[in-house]
Amino acid sequence: MRMKTAQILMECLLEQGVDTVFGYPGGTILNVYDEFELHGYKNKVRHILTAHEQGASHAADGYARSTGKVGVCFSTSGPGATNLTTGIATAYYDSSPVVFITCNVSENLIGKDSFQEVDITGISMPITKCNYLVRDPEALADVMREAFAIARSGRPGPVLIDIAKNVTAAEADYTPLPLEQHASQGRLGAMLRRASHDLKTPEPDAGDIQTLLDLIETARMPLVLVGGGVIRSKGAVPEFRRFVERLGAPVASTIMGGGALPGSHPLFTGMIGMHGSHASNYAVDQCDLLIAIGCRFSDRVATDPATFARGAKIVHIDIDRAEIDKNVRTDHHIIGDARRVLELLNERLPQHAYPTWKEWVFSHSEVPLKRDDILHPHEILETVQDVTDGDAIIVTDVGQHQMWCAQYYHFSRPGQFITSGGFGTMGFGLGAAMGAAVGNPGKVVVHCTGDGCFRMNCHELCTEEHYGIPVITVIFNNRTLGMVRQWQNLIYKKRFSQTDLDRGPDFIKLAEAYGIPGERAADQAQFEAAFRRAVACGTSYVIECAIDKDAMVHPMVSAGTPVTDFILD
CATH class of the missing domain: 3.40.50.970 (Thiamin diphosphate (ThDP)-binding fold, Pyr/PP domains)
Known part of the structure; x- marks a missing residue:
């Protein structure tokens, strides 16, 4: 069917199951906002008008992190778009799936320093998984579908779609396409396969899994380090908890790994790094095997990479090959989604205990907390x-x-x-x-x-x-x-x-x-x-x-x- 491109955008949001958008209107995106009133999309998609575009970007991010869905944020061009950049970078560094939709000046004004024109795709390129400048009305639907697929796939992250204003006023053909059919649709499927190398997460190598199992078998003082990758991976947390229970070793966490293992769990040593607990930091210094799952070894964790886990075999499990050996040199790595890697490990991992090692780790208790008349x-x-x-x-x-x-x-x-x-x-x-x-x-x-x-x-x-x-x-x-x-x-x-x-x-x-x-x-x-x-x-x-x-x-x-x-x- 033939319809305005701005309406196609809204229909594509409904295809993706979007129920909430956070945003702030302006001149170049008015055709999109007009659809809320013109065709009643305000009754299908809730719009939250924030006080500032940065607030909208963080709200979409918080929505995504807390629900596991893709967050959506709208903004106009120029300063409206640049006000999103802090929020885009925040989502990027923490692998949060958010689709940012901005509208730019009309095509005939692009590149002429027009009022409220900015190259937001150029600005955001280093802090997005992918971004687009849409000039062809017929391409918008597939771009929308592709953007959502990329945002949620592999290692999640933000994607930005910038649409020329004249495109939002044009008409194009639109055929409704259920979400489950997107990857198999001819032209769209080809676009999705081309768009991102991590849309199809590789199956973990069986030999790599066996190597880790062999390392576990010979270890006497293993430590598990859990990061945000376990939180972001759908279904990984139950598998992680099964792995921990079978391994029976102490577990430390990065700040982004909070919630992967309950804080009250008897194996949990607390946060690691610059403000890490004594138990976690001493454990990583003395362990003979460090199994790091879904973490980046940032400078707040590995405060001195040269001495971090200095006596250990370091094994890094991550979905993103670029993270391997980026900050800390590893002895072994497994590339794959955390859930799938842990599933394969759990199929073959026998029960372990390490009582002497755990007793030593947990002997490093913290200083008793103060209790007096002031508020701590x-x-x-x-x-x-x-x-x-x-x-x-x-x-x-x-x-x-x-x-x-x-x-x-x-x-x-x-x-x-x-x-x-x-x-x-x-x-x-x-x-x-x-x-x-x-x-x-x-x-x-x-x-x-x-x-x-x-x-x-x-x-x-x-x-x-x-x-x-x-x-x-x-x-x-x-x-x-x-x-x-x-x-x-x-x-x-x-x-x-x-x-x-x-x-x-x-x-x-x-x-x-x-x-x-x-x-x-x-x-x-x-x-x-x-x-x-x-x-x-x-x-x-x-x-x-x-x-x-x-x-x-x-x-x-x-x-x-x-x-x-x-x-x-």
């Missing part, structure tokens, strides 16, 4: 855990509060911990929390943030209030850029340059200005009472927690040094 970060997270029975979705910004969440909240499932682990995006949390709440109605969503991070995108409170999105924002307010101050304290000899946040706003008055209730808490009892009220009310809520300006994340390893060289115990 761990008390905030313990209270959230207790009041919600550990079922809340935790979304963070970046900094000390992010590390405290990773350390003190016991995540039990994938998609429960949403954070910017790779790009480290301050201002990510509020938008991502909105996306998580929209995608998970009925779940308690807690946005943990610092006073510095919250200032960056706090205007999205108006979006929460308008759409009735129930996010509880907990501000760890130490009146400073806490993580930067911690580095200045420990490494820069207390030269506190430009980190004090001795200024407004009054966060509770700010929340009230947006029509959202708020409270302050100075001790654990006050916080628990406020948090219980926030959960009971079922709407957006802001709780400001007064914490010590010099509260620090313990432990800490300095960048570039071995993971056992703690400068802060």
